[in-house]
Amino acid sequence: MTIVLFSVWILLNNSFNPIILIIGVGVSVSIALLLCNKCSVFNQIKLSPKSFVYSIVFTFVFLIELIKSNFDVAYRVISPKLPINPGIVKVKTTLTSEIGRMILANSITLTPGTLSIDIHEEFIYVHWINVEDRDVDAATEAIVNKFEKYLKEIYG
Amino acid sequence: MVEQLLNISAIIILISVLLSLYRFIKGPTSFDRIAAFDTMTISTIGLIGIISYLSGRIIYIDIAIVYGLLSFLGVIIISKYLEKSL
Amino acid sequence: METLKLIGAIIVLLGSIFLLLGSLGLVRMPDLFTRIQAGTKASTLGTMLTLVGIIFITPNWTGKLIILILFVLITNPISSHVLARAAHFSKIKLSDKTIIDQLADDGIEDKEKEKINNNKE
Incomplete structure (x- = not known):
């Protein structure tokens, strides 16, 4: 702190x-x-060289996703037919620490076509602008997994 | 050359603020108005950054920080109020 | 030095174009949640690019501009998340194209509303 x-x-x-x-x-x-x-949330961060490397990798993955999401939004806005197919799906997370979940929800909001709405126990409800799959596990595979493997190493 | 490009981008940001102002005035529900307000203030932070370079005063950056803080608090408090859980 | 300034100005121009696209999305999208999506993403990257461009132009101001960038990056998703949650809680209508709404199907929010009403009484 x-x-x-x-x-x-x-x-x-x-x-x-x-x-x-x-x-x-x-x-x-x-x-x-x-x-x-109340600042015990900072103690949940694992201090080791491995988690340091993983957080740098996570930052790069996150920035690439952010730029991709902007081109996605630009494409959807410019194209005259508005190619959207929205819906609210629920995805499952295995993170337990508070700060890890917060960063995961923020990352979901800033990635292509998704917006996290509510967290309830182990499910995150996500508004998806182009729903590809209604099943919980398939949606988890598509939205959460690319961030979760890094955050699990950093925050546990 | 640099200053001309910065002027052009300031004009583009002004147009985008006007577009969100259209949504702010027309928006059917109050949530649309808050979303438009959020986008408008975030764009204005970028505009303040450009203006602070053009006039050469670093103090405007501090103004932008406080402005962003106030707009963040405003959005959160109004949406908590509309959710009736304040 | 001069080329660095030119690169910075081009980055600023790119950021302002993203901001323009974001507010265009705010006008064109059919319902609230898609509007929030377009507004949040485009305005976050647009403002970040604008400020990064100003870092390129005037390297003396790096500290304050980095604080401003981190601030925008952290607070903008939080405020849009709170806004979306409040909107869904008070039953804003989704657009006609919406095909699935598992949050309403699970009925968690109705239980929370009952809890709030009980507390008031």
């Missing part, structure tokens, strides 16, 4: 003046001490 706040402070001030650095350390440590009753 302290590290996150301190790096935000450095990026915001954009300088390495010693006075600014000392103020930044003081402010971030005191905020972390005051408010850190």
